[in-house]
Amino acid sequence: MPLTRRRAARITAAVLTVAAIGLSAAGCGSMSGKETIRFAFSKREAIPFMNDVVATYNKSQNKVEVIMDTSGVDVTSASFVRGNPPDIALANHNMEVSRFVERCTLTDLADTSAAQRINPDLTPLVDQYGVCEGRTSALPYSVMSASVIYNKQIFADHQITVPQTWSDLLAAADKLKAAGVTPFYGTFAGTDAWTIGQGWFDYSAGGMVDMKEFFETLHEEGVNVGPHSRQSFQKDFLEPMNRMLQLTDNYVNADAASRTYADGNLAMAQGKAAMLLQGPWAFSEIAKTAPNLELGTFPLPMTEDPGDLRVRVNMDLAAWIPERGHHHQAARDFLEYLYQPEVIDAYNASQLGFTPTTDAKQNDDPRVAGMKPYYDAGQMYQGPSVLVHKSIPVFNYAQAMVLGADPQATLATIDADWARLAFRQA
């Protein structure tokens, strides 16, 4: 049967070819004579925008060729394990990245000209995600400011002004409810617990508790966090949580427990509710259905003092350059390009974020205008739900409270989790 043998030989050859291609593919990276750097970019909504930025940069000079890698944060973590991290990254600044920072695997960016222009108000916020002594490991690139999104038309129809105090807020909600309008649209469904975490949980706590001080104390107390520590979730968060539950129990849509993030955006677009506790990322989703809807934002008032009003911010993107990369100079060159005012301002305008540089021309989109005075005055905090390590399922705890769990007991559980994690890492 020569046929069988020939076929077998053919298949064997095919297998070998496949293996050979696989092996050689890694080798042929830079043929063009330009220095190739790998740029990890993790914000998926902004990939088309960043593609253009990279293409423009690659065309503008003939020394560096940037290749964008959008495979996400897990892949980046794997590359650190492998020892070939990206040459430069713009990534969401969170507890995951804090590991790279704290272990001093990122280079010092203090002497870049970009670093000189960073708004000093933001430094303590970046430092909340860990520091490597003596280094500026990461530079903020895009700050997302989040608060209550409201439908201006509905507010005007019912002669409601933006509430500045807790009792104003309750009065407004009562008025809307009496008129048959759903005051807040809740999206408490199973998989979207994060909407409760970043919205209800963070805004309530951030509006009453000084987050910077709170988390500093918590880190100092470590394993002692509990009913007898100076500060703890069960002591400091109970009042904000009770107020949050007062809102979620009385002023949300009846089917909130089964509504998702996407449902919330659709309902806002259709004018089915007056307020939604979401960040600026929701605007582009709402605009898919209602491009001309007039929306505004205001920080959730939790006390009777308008001076306590603060907006929740997060370092949506921060730039860093790992030590293990081989192209530090080229990476820095690209970093300076990214921080050129026209690039960074255009990026943040496209994502409705705030530019973290002192010379920034902030975007004047009316939808985020309500938060701008607070951002400019430095009245901002980072949400507790993202400052807690990922191994504590704080989103789910927040969801449990909203769906009926006892807040006192749930907060005590978070304290116990915190203490246990501190013990494990000690």
Add this chain to the structure above:
Amino acid sequence: MAATTPTPAAPAARQKIRITPERVNWSATIILILCAFTVLLPLYVTISMAFKSGTQAVDGNAFSLPNPISIEGFVEAWNLTNFPVGAGVSALVTAGTVAGTIFLAAFASYAIVRNWDHKFFRYSFFYLLAAMFIPFPVVALPQIQLTGLVGLANPGGVILLATMFQLSFSVLLFTAFLRSIPYELEESARIDGASTWQTFWKLIFPLLAPMSATVGIFAFLYAWNDFMMPSLIIADAQLQTLPVRQNIFQTQFSNNYHVSFASYLMAMSPAIIAYLFTQRWVMEGVTQGAVKG
């Protein structure tokens, strides 16, 4: 069941037993219809969603028909994932894994079954089976480091690892099937002067064909759909496989259902087409193994 009826049917007809039309088993039929729905409904949503426009995709009516029919999802998905390259790498990885699994598992099984009384071969069988109990995530970290060290942080490394992970289950299938092939067949080949190599290629491997198809299909589904291993092993994003590229559609903050479903549909099609052409083989392989085993 259908395969067993022909033999007893012949004497039955001679005894003139009246063949009544089979009664419809309604409860089973209803259960099967419901089961079919669990497959068909998501498939319908996938297809209709893929042809929707961006506005219609987020309107909250997953079951509505696309109106107007739009292919913007396909265009965007094609560009965002760089589909031709992604599909090419996926095809390469899948072909390599399928071929590697079939040949290596057949070689190993043949050696093991024919030398079962040797301790070495018996224990190597258990050794290979033991790999079934090691899921990839457990060994992910050292494997990322190892592949990085030896220059296999590319599709080649994924082929190697995927083949290895498929090996244990495939060896199990092949050995069970090989035991059912009578040794006398092989003896006759030996008498005709065939070497071991010739016996394997000219006699055993063709006889293994139905089982090879089954093994190949399992390997195909695994390699084509696998997300975690390629995402962690392949270092260069441009050589990434399709499922990993599609990960960009899974975002927390935005919904591009029409783009994602168009992309999933394009990625699914090879698997579905492969299944359409090979399902006869799968069924054959499974029933043959069942009757003889």
